[in-house]
Amino acid sequence: MYEPLNADELNALRRIDTATIANAIEHFDIRSNTDGFMGWDIRCMFPEMGVMVGYAVTATLDTTTHGRVHDREARFQMFEAIDASPKPVVLALKDVSSKPRHGCHFGDGLATVSMRLGAIGLVTDGGVRDVDTVRDMGFHYFSPGMVPAHGNFGFLEAQVPVLISGVLVNPGDLIHADANGVVTIPNEIARDVVAAANEVLQREEEYRDWVNGDDFSVEKLRQR
Numbered sequence: 001m002y003e004p005l006n007a008d009e010l011n012a013l014r015r016i017d018t019a020t021i022a023n024a025i026e027h028f029d030i031r032s033n034t035d036g037f038m039g040w041d042i043r044c045m046f047p048e049m050g051v052m053v054g055y056a057v058t059a060t061l062d063t064t065t066h067g068r069v070h071d072r073e074a075r076f077q078m079f080e081a082i083d084a085s086p087k088p089v090v091l092a093l094k095d096v097s098s099k100p101r102h103g104c105h106f107g108d109g110l111a112t113v114s115m116r117l118g119a120i121g122l123v124t125d126g127g128v129r130d131v132d133t134v135r136d137m138g139f140h141y142f143s144p145g146m147v148p149a150h151g152n153f154g155f156l157e158a159q160v161p162v163l164i165s166g167v168l169v170n171p172g173d174l175i176h177a178d179a180n181g182v183v184t185i186p187n188e189i190a191r192d193v194v195a196a197a198n199e200v201l202q203r204e205e206e207y208r209d210w211v212n213g214d215d216f217s218v219e220k221l222r223q224r
Contacts (some may be wrong), residue, residue, distance in 0.1 A: 002187035004055065004086035004187035005174075012194045014051045016201070017216075019180040028189045036183040038142075038165035042123065045131060045141035047179035052121045052140040054090035054174040057081045059158045061105040061126065063151035064097040065195070070154025077158035082117040089119040090140075090177075092169040094162035095126030104147035105155075108133040115139055123175060123182055125164050142177055 007014070013021070026033050059078045062068060082089050091114060095103040106122055107130035114122075121140025122128070127147030134141060159171045167184060169175070174185040185193055210216060 002190070009191060009194070010053055010088075012177060013053045013185075016051070016194065016197045017180060018035040018051065018178045018183055020178050020197045020200050020204075021176050021185065021193060022180075022183045023200045024193050025144050025183070025185065025189070027196050027200075028186075028192070030186050030189055034184050036167060036186075038123070038167050040181070041144050042125065042142050042165045043144065044177065044179045045128070045143060045182070049135075049138065049140055049176045051140075051175070051176065051177050052090060054088040054120050055086045056092045056163045056169050056175055057089050057119070057158075057170055058092045058094070058160060058169060058171050058176050060094045060096050060156045060160065060162060061103070061154065062095070062156055063103045063105050063126070063153050068152055068154065070152070070156070072155075074155035074158050078155060079113060079117060081159050082114060082119050085118070085172070087118045089114075089117075091119055091122045091124075092162055092164060092173075092175070093122060093124040093126060094164055095124065096126055096156065097126075100126060101144075102147060102151065103127055104129050104150050105153060106141075106143075107150065108137070111137055111139045111154060121177075123164060123169075123177065137195055140177070142182055160193040196197045 078124040097103045104127035106128045111134045128141050128143045161170050
């Protein structure tokens with residue numbers, strides 16, 4: 001179990017964009033460069049909100065199976081997990097329904113309760129709704145898109161590993177997301193990522209300055 005980041009450490013992560021964080025993680029050689037980030041199917045719905053950083057609380061849901069009887073207990077287990085988790089919390093919700101493009105399991109009601117308990121946003125491969133209200137609340141949405149109806153709404157399990165857009169998210173994983181997309185930061189390197197990311201930013205700035213300077217040529221670029 002890793003010690004959660006403190007407020008200053010979390011704020012430092014929020015000042016860096018997700019693409020740079022993804023580049024920085026590569027330097028630790030802790031996982032494959034093709035793992036740990038979600039695809040373009042998980043969209044940032046509110047890019048104006050900037051960076052979202054928090055610890056995962058997970059659940060699975062099914063809103064499109066007709067006649068299925070849902071156990072309300074799983075929803076309250078998720079609420080209890082938010083309350084008990086290191087803060088801030090990012091919900092990672094997996095749609096396991098038979099018609100995932102029609103699944104919608106999150107709106108302003110759940111956002112209100114989740115925020116009250118310490119959540120700041122949601123990452124899901126299911127649909128969301130109430131976008132204007134949720135945006136005004138300041139709650140982040142990362143989702144494939146909007147669906148207007150909640151269908152046969154129901155949670156199935158809470159605090160289980162979930163696979164979202166090819167990324168296995170476990171309860172307690174550190175999630176970093178913005179308009180560039182979503183990555184998980186391995187907890188064992190979380191305290192070192194900011195320094196590595198700042199080095200990435202410095203190298204990129206120096207590279208752009210060189211490309212835009214008088215000494216640039218294709219041949220010199222080939223030699224770098």
